Amino acid sequence: MVLTRRSVARGAVVLAGWIGLAGCSESLFGAHRDGRPADAATSDDGAATGGCAAPCVADAGAEFDGTAGGMRGHWRYLDDSRSPQRTWAPMAVGNGEMTGTDRDRITSCAVHPEAAACAVLPGALLVSSSGAASLSDPAIEFKAPTGQVLRLRLRAFVPAGDDQTIRLYRNSREDALFTGTASAGTPLADELTVDALPGDRFLVAVAPTGNGASDVGLQLFITAADQAFPSTCQLALRFDDLPVGNSVTDVLCLQGAFTHLASTGSSTPLVLGPAPFSQLGGSGIVPSTTFLHDFTGNGIDYSRDVTVQLWVKLASFVNAGRASVFSDLDAAGAGLELAIVPGAPDMVVATTRTTTSTLAQATGPSPPAGLWYFLRVVRTAASLKVCIDGALAANADTTPVLAAAQHLPDLGKDLPLPANQASFDGALDDVRVITGALPCN
DSSP states (O other): OOOEEEEEEEOOOOOGOOOOOOOOOSOOTTGGGSSSSOSSBBBBOBOOOOOOOOEEEEEEETTTTSSSTTSSOOEEEOOOOOTTTOOOEEEEEEETTTOOOOTTTTETOOOOTEEEEEEESSTTTTEOOOOSSEEEEEEEEEOOOOSSEEEHHHEEEEOOSEEEEEEEEEETTSSSEEEEEEEOOEEEEEEEEEEEOOOOOEEEEEEEESSSSEEEEEEEEEEEEEEOSSEEEEEEEESSOOOOTEEEOOOSSOOOEEEEEESSOOOOOOOEESSTTTTSSSSEEEEEEEEEEESSSOOOOOOOOOOEEEEEEEEEOGGGEEEEEEOOOOTTTTEEEEEEESSSSSSSEEEEEEESSSSEEEEOOOOOTSHHHHHHHHSSSEEEEEEEEEEEEEEEEEOOOSBBSSSSOOOOOTTTTSSOOOOOOOOEEEEEEEEOOOOOO
């Protein structure tokens, strides 16, 4: 749900002099220590600035006090597993630092002001990684308490040693918001604005590409953006552990309610199943005889860049035919379809077209049936990209579509088939449509 981004990947300058957003003359990373706004003369970096009244939600460096949740309980300090099971293990608390597997460690400039990174990033966290051969990476995690538009400001500095990959993602690595490489002696920075749903987890992981590094400086400031929520979120459909009856409602992004329908067109109870990983509360089971249809939404707006993403687990192909996952293709020339097509190998196909011709079709290999995977399709005026589990699988050229889809979205129903006929057999979770183009990795 990226709204705006300012990023400096490799600049030999200290970034404290950047101008902030919303007319504020604070430094780019002028957060608000201890939950209080910076005064009119000084930012958190110590730089003389005009200050800013934007409320601070969380400050990773200032709130680190050697406890499991930080000063205000906003944080978790984790071993971010590299295994495909998407698991996170809390680090151990001890003597002003958090320790994990191998040499993974998180402490702060407040505890070790002599660290070289502290001269560049005052008040930062200090993150040590054990190297590319480790089973996990050190990470920090912030959990959004409510639905709101958040501005995330990330900054990293590697004082010496090998390059370090810095990842900022939501809920799991596959849902990437930013990936950058921090090289020794060169600051890395990124700023983005997102629509955060209640319970969304934003994680920053230091993932070394070589022998690891000691005391990498890391700052993450999270502030409330001066924008009404939702801002770019067009659809957010999440399943939880509670019974949902015959429908599941998007109450946050104002898209409406999806009703679970049988092939006869009548509503039928929606069964919940296990989520792709433990942080998500459940998934929607969609057998081949049913599908989900949005009766009350406004149609997806494709006049700007759009990202469609969701978790998918295909159980089986029905009658050896294609399995439509998401579709709102219509006669007006707007819309998008995501389908899984059997073959050798099976393929994920994203299609956008008018009534007379296909504008673009991007095809990438699909993971085997029975496994969860994260599917992100990015539609821009120039391209149609398919991303699977955080990696680019296919990219096709396309042309702009300046319209909103007239057909409301279906999940698990193939539009070319007869009315109310389904073609998907499996489970879906965390369906989101976002205005803006998110990265694959």
